[in-house]
Amino acid sequence: MANKPIKVALIGNPNTGKTLLFNQLTGLNQKVGNYPGVTVDKKEGISKLSATQSAIIIDLPGTYSINPTSIDETIVLKTLLKKDIKESPDVILVVADVENLKRNLLLFSQIKDLEIPTVLAINMADQMGKKGISIDLSALKKELNTEVILISAKKNQGIKEVKEAIIRCHVAAKASPLCGINHKIDPDYFAKLKEISPSHSLYELWLMITQNNFPETVTSAEKQALLAFKKDISKLKKYQHKETIYRYQEINKILKKTYIVDKSKASDIRSKLDKIFTHKVFGYVFFFLILMVIFQSIFDWASLPMDLIDGFFAQLAQVTKSLLPAGVFTDLLTDGIIPGVGGVIIFIPQIAILFLFVAILEETGYMSRVVFLMDKIMRRFGMNGKSIIPLISGTACAIPAIMATRTISNWKERLITILVVPFTTCSARLPVYAILIALIIPDTKILGLLNLQGLVLLSLYGLGFGMAILAAFILHKTLDINSKSFFLIEMPNYKLPSLKNVFFEVFEKTKAFVFGAGKIILALSIVLWFLASNGSSDYKNASEIVSKKEVNRDISPEEMSKKVASFELENSYIGMLGKTIEPVIKPLGFDWKIGIALVTSFAAREVFVGTLATIYSVEANDENTTTIKQKMASEVNPDTGEKIFTFPVGMSLLIFYAFAMQCMATLAIVKKETKTWKWPLIQLIGMGVLAYVSSLITFKILS
Amino acid sequence: MTFLYQILSTIATLQIGEIGYISEESLDFIPLKLLEMGCLPGAEVQLLQIAPFKDPLYICVNGSHLAIRIETAAQIKVLKSE
Incomplete structure (x- = not known):
């Protein structure tokens, strides 16, 4: 019988090959949120650990520490603090980069202190020889009191061992803090903190007060007691600094015994490439x-x-x-x-x-x-x-x-x-x-x-x-906004891109885009078709009206049916809509058909092409169906006989599309990220006015 | 890190390629985030590159390769040999 899947949180510094490990563990069995983005939101996948045991792997955003300074990193903190019981992990898999092990172990030491079963995967182990690194693995395991696996996600080495370690770790359910770090800074202070809640680890409580993040697992009485600790902010800050220094001291002690780098073997390719890529000119x-x-x-x-x-x-x-x-x-x-x-x-x-x-x-x-x-x-x-x-x-x-x-x-x-x-x-x-x-x-x-x-x-x-x-x-x-600026970015070592990672990213993003935007486009195409093939009473009696009008002229049946189709479109619902806005867009050089495309583009810009395709295929009701481009090129103004898509009209349209805010999905995401409708509305109106004025100027200059 | 002549400087005034050691008194001026990246008192710091327009600075500290802005770098005092 299959066991209940183990919930595994995958966590690590950026640039450690975390995403690649995730891909190796889960293959194509993964789902992303609604948006085409890498690890911006929670990404989950299923991994088969053994014949009877599977795991749900949650790929958390890359972070250097649990103390968050960005929204991405806050997701990590919330997951680890069990803000949502359903999401709380059974095992944490920490990925580290063998070359930056010291810094990577800082995050590991923090996670270990949460007292959740933890596995450490040291990635890029295949590079060790080349970089002159040697690790005493059994000593490191003992010092860190954790399962440690050397892997190469790129070469698919050590993945099986990681899976086995996750099972072992889950079964043992053994978790102890690495340093007991906070006792060393101010024993009385932290002893009092620990007294507040026996069901939480000391480090969890410490994170709650330093990060002002209280999960549901905390009772209101406990929360009151914890809030009392928050009064002395400068003390908290000082202790956080001390904590970090202490962690590094411990890590240095451990690495001294287990990790050796022969610097003479290190290659200098980074500095050579940096000289070119960051050169002034x-x-x-x-x-x-x-x-x-x-x-x-x-x-x-x-x-x-x-x-x-x-x-x-x-x-x-x-x-x-x-x-x-x-x-x-x-x-x-x-x-x-x-x-x-x-x-x-x-x-x-x-x-x-x-x-x-x-x-x-x-x-x-x-x-x-x-x-x-x-x-x-x-x-x-x-x-x-x-x-x-x-x-x-x-x-x-x-x-x-x-x-x-x-x-x-x-x-x-x-x-x-x-x-x-x-x-x-x-x-x-x-x-x-x-x-x-x-x-x-x-x-x-x-x-x-x-x-x-x-x-x-x-x-x-x-x-x-x-x-x-x-x-x-x-x-x-x-904008009058005061916010303190702090800038820090890691300059990772150059590496050849992993084909698998690149493939996954391109595949996933394209898929998400096509399915996300595709739904809107397909739905609009059908709506458009309906609006274009139904209309007022004039629409229904199109052939009668046209033949009455043309009664005195001798025209071929083909030309007749074209005239009918054109008359139909003009009197369809969509045609009426286009005609209504025509006076507004005429100064830009657009006719009512382009107007229809502009209206439908407010859902999504790309609908423009589809709309014109739909309009022209409804209209061109003849046998020799041509491509959209050919149809557009042959489109003429029925009154003057001139081409519709002339150079000035084309340029004016290009400028309009360059500046106008025509994407409902973007407006929705801006609202979500800024938490108010104020900013998306400013975008919509500001960009709309700019597009209209620029288009107008372009058209007037060119024609 | 004992030098015959110790000069107090900041990361911002190092020359490209020059090495210094972060002084103990800088601790209060180092943002937590930077501490967590390994920028600790006593750590070796080397200035690797300066971006065009003299900002930001590309440094290697405690094995971490980072870029920080000059205003942050100017707050972090380092000891260097003559």
Whole structure:
């Protein structure tokens, strides 16, 4: 019979290969929250430990200590303090990096003092020989009074042993503090603290008062007694300092007996690479080159699969139409669902490529160098070096980017970053940009090397980024928020990215994005199809009205049916909606059909392309179904006979999409992170006004 | 760490590549977070790089490679040899 699964909390410093170990333990049996982000929220997976025993592994955000300074780290503290009984772990698996064992053991020593069964996995053990490190494992086990396993998550070594150790540790259920640290600082003080609650470990009680975090397991009488200890804040601070120093003294004693580094064997590759990557000039040049490569590849590599996907769905709709009997259901399928699904699938190549690059930059350790390079510059704009990561991730999706701001501990810097992130060109804008650029910019090479379309795309990225910086500067000068700034970032050693990790991250983020955004897009496609194929009484009598109008002219049946379809669209519900807003958007060069796309884009930008696809496939009710791009290119104004998507209109639309806040999911996440509707509303209105005015100016100048 | 000539300086005034030892009196000025990263009194600290525009500083302290801003570094006194 299978046993009840063991709840295991996976915890460790950042850059210790924790995520990779998680992937090795759980394989594909994992689920993330609603958002495409790495360890931002609780990530869980199931691991088969033995034939009869499984475990639920909770991957906690990376942290250097249990004393939190950011929201991410607070999640760790809350889980460990059993804030939620259901989530409280049976066993804690601490991951450490063999090269930074001393610092990693600080976190371990804190966890050990919580008196929860703990296993220590020392990762990157395969590197020991190369780095000149040797460990006396049995002595270390004895000193730490814990199961210690040497592993290499990358090479899949020691994973079986970790699983066995978790079972042993769970069965033994033995947990003792490592240092009994607090007795050493002020015995009387801590003895009195311990008296308050015998059911909690001393360190738990200490964390409750220092972190002001009281779990449900504490009675109200106990809480009152604990609060009395909080009165002398300066004493708490002093004791926290003493505690940390004491922990390091103990760790040093233990490592002296068990851990030897032969420094002569250490390679100097870090300092050599740092000299280039953090160089005053080359550092920035290199960073810019990397960005160039990313954006060129998004456009170049993704264009072929995107054309194939586009063509495939056009074909599919056509074949379906010819195979199925004509009727409402067939129309729904071929004009609503198939183009809708195609509109989601088509993003996959670009999103996957972007996530791939972001994952590689983070995995290699290069991202920290960018933070180091950019901190001073970003601070002039009221942000933080760490803001560069949300701003780059924002080019994939603003939602994980806004969640990534949680590592910024300064509230003002964090708020400004949150507010300006939606200006960066997210992948939902890409399909809009891609189709408009393909329509209005010729596909030629400049200097025989650079693709002109790619270059325009790059400038749009630049525009989004520039506007983010400008908006940040204005906010920096106008927002009156006082918050103390403290900046600290680890510069991890360079390493080759793990293919498995990169694959998982790209796969997971793409999946989360497609399913999250996909639902909205698909639902809207169906709604749109309905609104476009139903309408007022004029809609229902379209063929009569049109034939009456055209009675004096001799026109072919094909042209007649086109005129009817066009009249139908104009008088459908969606057409009426578009017509209503037409006066407002006419100055920007947009007609009512674009108006429909703008309205539906408020749910999500990428719906633009799908909307136009739906509108045009409803309208173009003929046999030779073409791709969306061809349909848009051949679209003419029925009054003047001129093309709709001219250069000024295209540019005006591009600018509008660059600046407008058209993403309900982002507004929702901003509300969640700032805990008020004030900031998302400011974003919506501010960005909307800016988009309208800039579009207006663009159109007036160009036409 | 006994030197013939001990000079009191701060991390912010070290030269690139120079090594110092964090002085005991700095303890109250070191944020807890930095202490936890190994930036303890008595620890060896080496200035590795200075970012463009002279801030932040890239240091190696007690085996940890970190970047901190100059205002934090200026608060942490170090002893160095002549």
